[in-house]
Amino acid sequence: MEIYLVEDHPLVTEGIKAIFDKENGMNCTHSFDNGKDLLAKLHIHQPDVIVMDINLPDANGIDLCKTVKDQYPSVSVIALSINNEKSIIKKMMENGASGYILKDAAKYEIVDAIKAVMQRKTYFSISASNTLKKPDERKLPALTRREKEILIKISDGLTNQQIADQLFVDVSTVSSHRKNMLAKYDVPNTAQLIKLAITERLI
Amino acid sequence: MEIYLVEDHPLVTEGIKAIFDKENGMNCTHSFDNGKDLLAKLHIHQPDVIVMDINLPDANGIDLCKTVKDQYPSVSVIALSINNEKSIIKKMMENGASGYILKDAAKYEIVDAIKAVMQRKTYFSISASNTLKKPDERKLPALTRREKEILIKISDGLTNQQIADQLFVDVSTVSSHRKNMLAKYDVPNTAQLIKLAITERLI
DNA sequence: AAAAAATTCCCCCATCGGGGGGTAGGGGGG
DNA sequence: CCCCCCTACCCCCCGATGGGGGAATTTTTT
Numbered sequence: 303m304e305i306y307l308v309e310d311h312p313l314v315t316e317g318i319k320a321i322f323d324k325e326n327g328m329n330c331t332h333s334f335d336n337g338k339d340l341l342a343k344l345h346i347h348q349p350d351v352i353v354m355d356i357n358l359p360d361a362n363g364i365d366l367c368k369t370v371k372d373q374y375p376s377v378s379v380i381a382l383s384i385n386n387e388k389s390i391i392k393k394m395m396e397n398g399a400s401g402y403i404l405k406d407a408a409k410y411e412i413v414d415a416i417k418a419v420m421q422r423k424t425y426f427s428i429s430a431s432n433t434l435k436k437p438d439e440r441k442l443p444a445l446t447r448r449e450k451e452i453l454i455k456i457s458d459g460l461t462n463q464q465i466a467d468q469l470f471v472d473v474s475t476v477s478s479h480r481k482n483m484l485a486k487y488d489v490p491n492t493a494q495l496i497k498l499a500i501t502e503r504l505i
Numbered sequence: 506m507e508i509y510l511v512e513d514h515p516l517v518t519e520g521i522k523a524i525f526d527k528e529n530g531m532n533c534t535h536s537f538d539n540g541k542d543l544l545a546k547l548h549i550h551q552p553d554v555i556v557m558d559i560n561l562p563d564a565n566g567i568d569l570c571k572t573v574k575d576q577y578p579s580v581s582v583i584a585l586s587i588n589n590e591k592s593i594i595k596k597m598m599e600n601g602a603s604g605y606i607l608k609d610a611a612k613y614e615i616v617d618a619i620k621a622v623m624q625r626k627t628y629f630s631i632s633a634s635n636t637l638k639k640p641d642e643r644k645l646p647a648l649t650r651r652e653k654e655i656l657i658k659i660s661d662g663l664t665n666q667q668i669a670d671q672l673f674v675d676v677s678t679v680s681s682h683r684k685n686m687l688a689k690y691d692v693p694n695t696a697q698l699i700k701l702a703i704t705e706r707l708i
Numbered sequence: 709a710a711a712a713a714a715t716t717c718c719c720c721c722a723t724c725g726g727g728g729g730g731t732a733g734g735g736g737g738g
Numbered sequence: 739c740c741c742c743c744c745t746a747c748c749c750c751c752c753g754a755t756g757g758g759g760g761a762a763t764t765t766t767t768t
Binding site: 310311312314315316317319320321405406407408409412456457458459461489491492493494496501 | 608610
């Protein structure tokens with residue numbers, strides 16, 4: 303069985319290769335440290351499985367996974383990532399991944415993942431599956447285009463008046479938006495709004 | 506030559522072990538996935554070198570390195586980290602580390618590091634040494650203990666009055682600290698102060 | 709011990725922000 | 739076709755914030 307590996311950290315690459323070497327019938331025939339090389343190689347030959355890091359230097363694994371699955375639907379993709387966010391995992395699976403393994407996974411998990419995927423099953427590492435099972439995190443309401451625009455200006459230290467001038471609207475409008483955001487996220491003031499916006503990657 | 510490895514990601518552990526296995530005379534005799542186990546083992550026996558991840562589940566490598574070097578000065582420590590920040594690298598070296606390797610390092614770098622350290626030299630992976638050479642980034646003034654304490658409360662949405670009550674000081678004191686911070690970082694209001702504090706990891 | 713920094717407290721005063729309302733046009737989706 | 743969301747605008751009020759000072763006490767560093 304042929305496996306390709308896409309991973310930009312040599313130390314991890316070595317680790318995975320070493321694990322495969324000890325398994326009968328698992329062969330990491332090629333490894334790549336970026337998405338471009340992988341796509342070039344796939345053009346010539348397709349393996350059974352691709353183990354793919356999500357954090358690549360030249361592309362993000364989410365898009366890369368989609369590209370690969372669009373062009374070669376028969377190739378299974380296992381995502382490998384330090385990122386333990388439900389939304390990322392979900393997106394990856396929507397894009398056709400067959401498994402998701404966190405980098406803190408135990409050795410056997412990567413082997414189990416390959417085995418599962420070869421049987422057309424999906425596989426999640428323990429911590430990834432915990433994350434998925436976790437009760438839906440209070441999903442924060444999304445910012446509208448305008449709100450985001452204004453919030454960024456607020457975070458840049460501009461006052462309502464300055465923002466209003468820049469956007470050619472009335473101060474009261476900006477104030478409205480600000481108030482809406484405070485209400486939307488149930489925070490008492492701008493300080494906490496900014497904190498929340500940054501820590502939750504809203505801006 | 507004996508090497509201990511402290512690293513909580515099995516994939517990386519495997520990678521490093523595999524690299525050492527291919528080198529003559531380099532032997533990773535023990536590996537640990539936390540600091541406590543390492544210290545317990547060191548009590549009994551000390552290796553020549555410890556390769557130590559900075560991001561451990563039960564301790565941060567910076568303190569762990571200091572503890573190890575204080576108790577066993579003859580043991581060399583090589584730091585292993587994804588963290589490419591000058592201040593962290595410096596702090597690690599001050600605490601007695603003999604080398605610093607980023608996790609994106611090439612295979613040979615970890616081997617070279619061990620060799621260098623055995624000759625009582627220090628070693629930095631390419632990217633780590635680039636970071637060190639980089640012209641001193643505009644270093645932001647540090648927050649004092651009290652300032653940090655107050656800034657965190659501000660970011661949690663508390664008003665000056667509430668903070669004053671919690672800390673048993675006058676509102677004017679809190680206001681003073683707030684003003685000092687605004688001046689210190691040259692920002693016009695709290696919103697930008699919070700943004701800066703979070704993006705620059707001051708809190 | 710002297711110098712520097714941190715922490716605490718105080719004044720005044722203009723502006724900004726947040727709480728409470730309400731109104732209304734336009735666009736997209738059910 | 740109708741409703742909801744987004745957008746935009748308006749009012750009042752007052753507490754919180756930021757800008758300008760100054761100053762005493764403790765802690766830390768040199």
